[in-house]
Amino acid sequence: xxxxxxxxxxxxxxxxxxxxxxxxxxxxxxxxxxxxxxxxxxxxxxxxxxxxxxxxxxxxxxxxxxxxxxxxxxxxxxxxxxxxxxxxxxxxxxxxxxxxxxxxxxxxxxxxxxxxxxxxxxxxxxxxxxxxxxxxxxxxxxxxxxxxxxxxxxxxxxxxxxxxxxxxxxxxxxxxxxxxxxxxxxxxxxxxxxxxxxxxxxxxxxxxxxxxxxxxxxxxxxxxxxxxxxxxxxxxxxxxxxxxxxxxxxxxxxxxxxxxxxxxxxxxxxxxxxxxxxxxxxxxxxxxxxxxxxxxxxxxxx
Ligand SMILES: C[S@@+](CC[C@H](N)C(=O)[O-])C[C@H]1O[C@@H](n2cnc3c(N)ncnc32)[C@H](O)[C@@H]1O
Numbered sequence: 001x002x003x004x005x006x007x008x009x010x011x012x013x014x015x016x017x018x019x020x021x022x023x024x025x026x027x028x029x030x031x032x033x034x035x036x037x038x039x040x041x042x043x044x045x046x047x048x049x050x051x052x053x054x055x056x057x058x059x060x061x062x063x064x065x066x067x068x069x070x071x072x073x074x075x076x077x078x079x080x081x082x083x084x085x086x087x088x089x090x091x092x093x094x095x096x097x098x099x100x101x102x103x104x105x106x107x108x109x110x111x112x113x114x115x116x117x118x119x120x121x122x123x124x125x126x127x128x129x130x131x132x133x134x135x136x137x138x139x140x141x142x143x144x145x146x147x148x149x150x151x152x153x154x155x156x157x158x159x160x161x162x163x164x165x166x167x168x169x170x171x172x173x174x175x176x177x178x179x180x181x182x183x184x185x186x187x188x189x190x191x192x193x194x195x196x197x198x199x200x201x202x203x204x205x206x207x208x209x210x211x212x213x214x215x216x217x218x219x220x221x222x223x224x225x226x227x228x229x230x231x232x233x234x235x236x237x238x239x240x241x242x243x244x245x246x247x248x249x250x251x252x253x254x255x256x257x258x259x260x261x262x263x264x265x266x267x268x269x270x271x272x273x274x275x276x277x278x279x280x281x282x283x284x285x286x287x288x289x290x291x292x293x294x295x296x297x298x299x300x301x302x
Contacts, residue, residue: 002041004031005048006059006107006117008076008130011035012292017052019262024050032062034078034109051268051285051295052259054131057105057119064112072097073104076130082108092129097121105129124154124286133289141195142174144229146290149178151254154286155298158252159184159225166223166248168211168237169230173198179227180204187223189214211240216247223248228255234267238274245278253280253299260293268295275299 005028009017014036021028021040025048028040039059042048050056065085072095075088084092088106097103099121107115107130121127126134135149151157161183170176170188173195179186185203188194189211198204207218211230226244230237234257241255253275257268272283280299287295 002043003045004059004061005040005042005056006115007038007040007050007053007056008107009036009038009053009287010292013052013259013287014038016259016262016265016293017050019265020050020052023265032115037078037107037109037115039115052287054287054289055105055119055125057103057117060116060118063114063116065114068106068114068116071104073106074129075106075108076132077108082111084108097127099123099125123156124284126150126154126289128289131289135290140174140177141172141198143290145174145178147229147256147288147296148175148227148254150288150290151286151296151298152178152182154288155254155284157254157298158300163224164221165225165227166244166250168226168228168241170194170206175227175229176204211244214244219248223250225252225254226250227253231258233261234258234264234271238267238271242274242278251301253297255297255299256294257297258294271297 007017028042031039031041048056073091074095075084075092077084101121102118103121105117107117109115125131128134133146133150135146159182162185164185165179167176167186167188169190171190171192171194176186176188176198180201180203187205187207189207191208191210194206226241228237228241237255275283280301282300284298285295
């Protein structure tokens with residue numbers, strides 16, 4: 001008998017995810033799918049840990065509501081039009097899982113269609129069914145607010161008060177807003193206009209030019225972190241970040257890699273080794289709840 005795996009991802013990331021699976025797990029075959037929920041069949045057991053999904057694990061099959069037990073579980077509807085049965089909703093709200101525990105995830109794909117899945121809750125996961133964002137929606141300059149807030153929560157980023165962040169691609173300022181709220185100083189690099197609220201902060205300074213033109217002269221003192229959300233190909237962004245590392249010595253990098261082309265998967269495959277060579281022993285990649293065609297790269301000196 002075969003084994004089945006599942007993934008939950010953003011529909012925009014499905015082509016990248018499928019290409020990643022073809023390259024890294026060539027023996028898997030796609031099985032049942034709904035937008036954002038895909039299952040794969042494997043002939044034998046083995047590791048399964050794709051990057052371009054919010055959560056992945058084992059899929060144990062399709063069940064009817066009457067066949068589901070009352071063990072602890074999280075329930076995740078694949079689209080907002082599905083109403084969770086009251087019993088399952090209550091079960092989901094009451095169930096807590098500790099890090100390292102196996103989460104029982106019931107994916108609701110239709111009114112009478114429940115897929116029972118499981119995965120190990122790791123430290124970078126969110127405590128939410130389907131790993132939906134736990135960051136509250138509010139009036140912010142851009143979606144980047146949620147991405148940086150999720151990266152902060154998921155990686156437990158060790159920012160310290162009044163550290164200096166060099167933020168590449170900072171306009172209009174969602175991420176800057178979050179960083180300023182953490183009592184950090186932000187140097188935002190972007191030729192585009194920042195939200196006036198951000199410009200009012202005494203802890204924000206804009207360098208209004210392309211990041212390719214930054215030189216040592218732009219920095220009177222050092223920077224503690226480099227964060228990038230530049231909407232250019234990962235090869236270009238990483239080349240420039242590596243150039244900045246010839247005159248800046250941040251203790252961490254947080255780079256959003258925009259995956260607008262499947263060929264960028266090659267960069268993702270080699271980036272860990274490249275960063276280790278640059279003196280960053282800890283490198284992690286995480287597809288965040290608010291991500292579409294992108295992934296977050298964290299590199300730390302220690
Ligand atoms: C996804 S947006 C960034 C959103 C921003 N981080 C926020 O929090 O609102 C990408 C930004 O990259 C900027 N960008 C593109 N090419 C750039 C370059 N060569 N140098 C600096 N910024 C650039 C764009 O102007 C745009 O504002």
